[in-house]
Every structure is written in C-alpha cells, then in structure tokens.
Amino acid sequence: MRIVVLAGGIGGARFLRGLRAAVPDAEVTVIGNTGDDIHLFGLKVCPDLDTVMYTLGGGINEEQGWGRSEETFHLKEELAAYGVGPEWFGLGDRDFATHIVRTQMLGAGYPLSAVTEALCDRWRPGVRLLPMSDDRVETHVAVELDGERKAVHFQEYWVRLRASVPAEAVVPVGAEQAKPAPGVLEAIAEADVILFPPSNPVVSVGTILAVPGIREAIAEAGVPVVGLSPIVGDAPVRGMADKVLAAVGVESSAAAVAEHYGSGLLDGWLVDTVDEGAVGRVEEAGIRCRAVPLMMTDLEAAAQMAREALALAEEVRVA
Numbered sequence: 669m670r671i672v673v674l675a676g677g678i679g680g681a682r683f684l685r686g687l688r689a690a691v692p693d694a695e696v697t698v699i700g701n702t703g704d705d706i707h708l709f710g711l712k713v714c715p716d717l718d719t720v721m722y723t724l725g726g727g728i729n730e731e732q733g734w735g736r737s738e739e740t741f742h743l744k745e746e747l748a749a750y751g752v753g754p755e756w757f758g759l760g761d762r763d764f765a766t767h768i769v770r771t772q773m774l775g776a777g778y779p780l781s782a783v784t785e786a787l788c789d790r791w792r793p794g795v796r797l798l799p800m801s802d803d804r805v806e807t808h809v810a811v812e813l814d815g816e817r818k819a820v821h822f823q824e825y826w827v828r829l830r831a832s833v834p835a836e837a838v839v840p841v842g843a844e845q846a847k848p849a850p851g852v853l854e855a856i857a858e859a860d861v862i863l864f865p866p867s868n869p870v871v872s873v874g875t876i877l878a879v880p881g882i883r884e885a886i887a888e889a890g891v892p893v894v895g896l897s898p899i900v901g902d903a904p905v906r907g908m909a910d911k912v913l914a915a916v917g918v919e920s921s922a923a924a925v926a927e928h929y930g931s932g933l934l935d936g937w938l939v940d941t942v943d944e945g946a947v948g949r950v951e952e953a954g955i956r957c958r959a960v961p962l963m964m965t966d967l968e969a970a971a972q973m974a975r976e977a978l979a980l981a982e983e984v985r986v987a
C-alpha cells in the first residue's frame with residue numbers, strides 16, 4: 669500500500685510513528701511543510717522536516733517534541749556572549765550540525781529535496797521524506813505590536829511572542845511562485861490513500877496545500893483522503909492552532925476544521941470521542957466522519973489512530 673501524508677511538526681511526526689507501527693510494510697511518502705523554515709546565523713533551519721526526521725529516526729527530544737535528544741547549548745551560549753542572537757530560538761549543538769550540513773549542501777547547489785534525502789541517509793526514518801517545495805516559502809504573520817501593524821516570521825510569532833497577540837493574517841510568502849518538489853505530484857498520483865495527520869490546518873497542512881498544484885493533485889487523485897482533527901473539545905491538542913485558525917476565520921472546533929478543508933478535498937474525517945456530537949455536522953458537509961480516541965498518549969495510541977484512519981479510507985473507497 670502506498671500512503672501519502674502531509675505533515676507539519678510534532679503532531680505529524682508522532683502520527684507517522686504510529687502509522688509506521690500500524691502498517692510496517694506500507695510505502696509511506698511524507699510531504700513536509702517548509703513554511704516554518706527560518707534562516708538564522710547564516711544557516712537554513714527546517715523545523716518541520718527535522719522534527720519528522722528526528723522523531724522517526726530516534727533522535728528527537730521526546731519531552732519537547734522538537735530538537736535533539738541529549739542536547740547541549742554551548743554554541744548558542746558562545747554566540748550570545750558575542751551579543752549575537754536571536755536568543756529566543758533554542759538551537760542546540762547537535763541540531764546545529766544538521767543545519768550546517770544542510771546549508772553547506774544548499775550552497776553547493778543541491779536542492780532542498782536532495783539535501784533532505786542526504787540527511788535521511790543518516791536517520792533512516794523509514795518513510796520517504798520530501799519537502800513540499802525546493803523553492804523558498806516563508807510563513808509570515810500580520811500582528812499589531814506596540815500600536816503598529818507589522819508582519820513577523822512565523823517562528824517569531826510562535827516562539828518569541830508565544831502567539832500572545834491575535835494573528836490578523838497568515839501569509840505563506842513565496843507559495844504562489846513555488847513549484848512542488850520533485851516526486852511530490854508523482855507520489856500523490858500513485859498513492860492508494862492520502863492522510864492529513866492532526867497537524868495545524870493553517871500553518872502546516874494549509875501551507876503545503878498553498879503550493880500550486882498540490883491541492884489540485886490531491887483533489888484529483890481519485891483515492892480516499894482522510895484527515896484527523898487536531899482540535900479536541902474545541903481546543904488544539906498541542907500548540908496554538910486556535911490562534912491561527914481565527915486569522916482565517918475558522919472557529920476552533922473539529923467540525924469547522926473539516927468544513928475548512930471541505931468535501932472537495934476530504935472524503936473522511938476522524939474526530940475525538942469527546943466531539944462525537946460533531947459527526948452529524950461533518951457528514952452534512954459531505955465528509956464521512958467517525959469519532960475515535962485521538963490523543964497520541966503513546967505509540968500504540970498513535971498506531972490505533974492510524975488504523976482507524978486507514979479503516980475509514982477503505983470505507984469511503986467502497987462507498
């Protein structure tokens with residue numbers, strides 16, 4: 669079975685770990701969000717690609733859900749001693765090595781897709797990890813700060829500001845001109861099933877869908893597309909998805925996120941058992957819906973969510 673998954677960071681990575689455990693023989697292609705990417709200290713940092721790579725490769729900091737395990741921060745401290753920041757973004761020594769290798773390869777002319785493949789040669793994530801695009805896309809968030817309206821990088825909004833001010837707009841800068849990375853459209857066309865994990869619908873899955881050609885390819889693939897709600901009981905399972913949902917005029921609920929994707933894209937949607945009451949509203953929108961436990965408390969819980977998503981895919985396939 670060939671499965672394509674559109675993934676952001678922590679939620680996507682943990683779901684993928686469950687998927688791999690649930691169907692170890694499946695050929696899984698992950699299309700990773702690169703809108704969170706940021707250039708710091710002259711280096712290109714790709715948080716979502718790295719979170720997937722480290723999580724599946726066994727190198728993730730499990731408590732944080734991002735960054736490396738057994739990390740130290742000597743380099744960051746030395747940079748700070750020179751007055752070189754930003755200090756608000758926690759890059760550790762082990763993680764720095766990844767960004768140095770990536771930046772060196774990009775400088776030598778390799779596209780991000782080839783660089784990601786090279787990095788995965790070390791981590792062996794057990795999936796094919798593709799960036800959504802080799803072109804630069806950077807998510808910016810429009811906010812009002814100190815009485816002034818301005819656009820900040822997504823990481824500045826998320827990490828420095830902790831989404832403490834309302835996001836007035838979320839713009840994936842460069843997405844309109846970006847092309848899907850090599851292999852992305854082919855993987856979608858050859859997929860037996862396409863999954864949207866419980867990743868952020870605006871800044872993760874939404875950014876991937878903003879790359880021209882990807883949304884269309886998924887809608888036209890002719891295979892079941894099933895998503896899992898990142899919202900449980902009207903609040904995000906992790907992170908601050910509600911802040912950016914408000915910016916695109918979507919209420920923070922499992923049903924509203926399904927309607928936001930729409931029946932043109934989604935065939936099936938899983939909501940948590942606490943949101944059982946939302947099933948009817950989602951089905952009215954033309955999307956088959958089931959209520960199952962959606963908290964990824966451990967590997968087995970994530971694997972069971974993956975089994976439920978695949979079972980729903982089979983249900984809509986035969987319908």
Ligand SMILES: O=c1nc2n(C[C@H](O)[C@H](O)[C@H](O)CO)c3cc(O)ccc3cc-2c(=O)[nH]1
Binds near residue numbers: 678757
């Ligand atoms: O909350 C934080 N998240 C950090 N993240 C996570 C990241 O900001 C976001 O959670 C994702 O971009 C959203 O998917 C990092 C991820 C990396 O790959 C590398 C470094 C960081 C650093 C931070 C950090 O200092 N604080």
